[in-house]
Amino acid sequence: MAGIFSFHCLRDTVKQRMGERGQAVKGMIGVVLAGGQSRRFGSPKAFAKLNGTYFFEIAVETLRAVAEDIYIVSHPSLLDRFRQKTAEKVITDDERYRGQGPLAGIYTVMKKSEAEWIFVLPCDMPFMRPETAVKLAKYADEKFDAVICAHFGRIQPLVGMYHRRTFTHIETLLQTKDNRMKSLLDHCHIRYVTEQDFWENEIVFCNVNTPDECDNIVT
Numbered sequence: 001m002a003g004i005f006s007f008h009c010l011r012d013t014v015k016q017r018m019g020e021r022g023q024a025v026k027g028m029i030g031v032v033l034a035g036g037q038s039r040r041f042g043s044p045k046a047f048a049k050l051n052g053t054y055f056f057e058i059a060v061e062t063l064r065a066v067a068e069d070i071y072i073v074s075h076p077s078l079l080d081r082f083r084q085k086t087a088e089k090v091i092t093d094d095e096r097y098r099g100q101g102p103l104a105g106i107y108t109v110m111k112k113s114e115a116e117w118i119f120v121l122p123c124d125m126p127f128m129r130p131e132t133a134v135k136l137a138k139y140a141d142e143k144f145d146a147v148i149c150a151h152f153g154r155i156q157p158l159v160g161m162y163h164r165r166t167f168t169h170i171e172t173l174l175q176t177k178d179n180r181m182k183s184l185l186d187h188c189h190i191r192y193v194t195e196q197d198f199w200e201n202e203i204v205f206c207n208v209n210t211p212d213e214c215d216n217i218v219t
């Protein structure tokens, strides 16, 4: 991993509603998941920087290409820090499920918003880019409960779109303390979007977990 970082059919209607260069898709909101503990990283990953840009800002800019509205979902301990650094909407995980991982973040935003689709991104994929979101958003399709990136054989549950009809099941999982994204995916009818659908540079999906994974990243 260190090496990599050292180098420097709603579907049709969605297509019609969205320019090739990317603009907000009607009924789609964006969520930056930033409520993790960053234990392996040692400091909050959202505030690590790549080339002077905070990681969380990279996710926000990516989502701006497709989302009508954006929420950063974090932890109460980081709220002030976020508010000093961004004018974006920052909320915290629903109290009932706080600490239960990314699923809690998705739940929180679905509860707050009536948007049909929730486009999720983690705050720790610093090579993510708007073009990827635009290409993925074109696969939003009412036939599916979720549309998830699965390039190069790696399913990325935190890079994808969840339809709001998944809300009830997410709530059930959280109530039973089953916090695994896999449990949600197992229950859903999913469109996995792969390199056969659109080609993307593998580095875009690299996520940072430890400081030594990213030589050129400032913490």
Ligand SMILES: Nc1nc2c(ncn2[C@@H]2O[C@H](COP(=O)(O)OP(=O)(O)OP(=O)(O)O)[C@@H](O)[C@H]2O)c(=O)[nH]1
Pocket (backbone or CB within 6 Å): 033, 034, 035, 036, 037, 038, 039, 040, 041, 045, 073, 074, 093, 098, 099, 100, 101, 102, 104, 105, 106, 121, 122, 123, 124, 158, 209
């Ligand atoms: N809103 C929210 N986001 C979370 C939660 N747990 C993890 N995330 C986010 O989900 C993404 C992937 O999480 P991890 O790689 O496990 O990150 P982490 O939990 O901060 O890191 P570790 O403590 O080292 O596991 C990151 O963007 C996290 O910020 C949570 O409970 N709530």
Ligand SMILES: [Mg+2]
Pocket (backbone or CB within 6 Å): 036, 037
């Ligand atoms: Mg974690």
